[in-house]
Each structure stands twice: as structure tokens, then as C-alpha cells.
Amino acid sequence: MLARQEAAACFEAAKFIAESRKHIPRIETFVEGLGPDAQKELALIVAAIDQGSPEYQEWLEQHRNVRSHYPKLDPNAYAAGTEEIANAMKRAGDAGAVGTITVGDTDKTLRFHFADEISVHLLPDIVESPTLIKKPTEARLTIGRFAGLAFAAYRAEHAEAFKLEP
DSSP: OHHHHHHHHHHHHHHHHHHHHHHOHHHHHHHHTSOHHHHHHHHHHHHHHOTTSTTOOHHHHHHHHHHSSOOOOOHHHHHHTOOHHHHHHHHHHHTTOOOOEEOOSSGGGOEEHHHHHHHHTTSOOTTTOTTTTTHHHHHHHHHHHHHHHHHHHHHHHTGGGOOOOO
16 A cells, blocks of 8 residues: 555656646746756656656556546446456456455444455556566655755745744
8 A cells, every 4th residue: 555655646746846847937947946966856756757758657657547536437448458446356356365344343443455455456566577666665765855955945045034943
């Protein structure tokens, strides 16, 4: 679950940065004025969502669409074998997962155990491509470094707006 959330969050953050730059000229000017360290981090962030980049990971965008938005259950996609949730459920079943649910006396005790197994099958095949799951972690760290560099530049440019407390 955490890997899925991290992948979705990384895609959302990269998209937010790209969209903000595109729609707000002042942000674009600010970002273009950042130093080389920030530009290096930014290039890695942009590459993650640029379909023309060799660093682009198609699975990340598709995964974000299923993770961050309710999936659209489409009978035509199901019939064509392209419906993400149905395919993940089939892969989980083929792997021997059993659809177990536990229920107690309160809502807090309701647990859909099979959901974790299905979630794993929404991820790319990490046995075949082990680095795919590591890339969102690297992207998250890159986004954090970029945010820190951008804030430092903004703070230096607008020092009068900040009060340092001991």
C-alpha cells in the first residue's frame, strides 16, 4: 500500500510542478532562476512525467490513475482484458490468493485481507524489473531536495518576510 501511495504521490507532485510552471508565468520565472543544483533535481522530476523521456515510467501514470482516482469499472474494458482491477484480481487468484474478510463487533474490526494481495498485483512485476519500484522513492527524495532548494532561494529573495526565532 505504501509503495502504491508513494508512486501516486510522486506522479501528482511532478504533475503539480509542471502544471504550475505552465499556467503561472511568475512561478516559471522563479523556477528558471533557481541555481544549478535545483535545475538538476527539477530535470529528474520532469523526466518522470515526460512521455518522451527515457526516464518516463508508463506504469507510474497508469498506477496513479487507479490509486488516486476511483477506477472506472468498464464492462467493455473487462471484455477486452484491459480493466485494471479485474486483471489484478485475476493475477492474485492465479497466485493462490484467497478472498478473506474478517468481521468483528465494530467497524474497526472489518478487514478485507484480499485487498492487500490485489494491490500488489496492480504494481509492475518487480521480479522482472526490480528497479521500477525503487524509482518512486528516488523521485520522492528528488522532489524533497528540489522543494528545499526552491524554498531557500525564495527565503533569500524575500528575507524581510521571514522572522527567525531562536
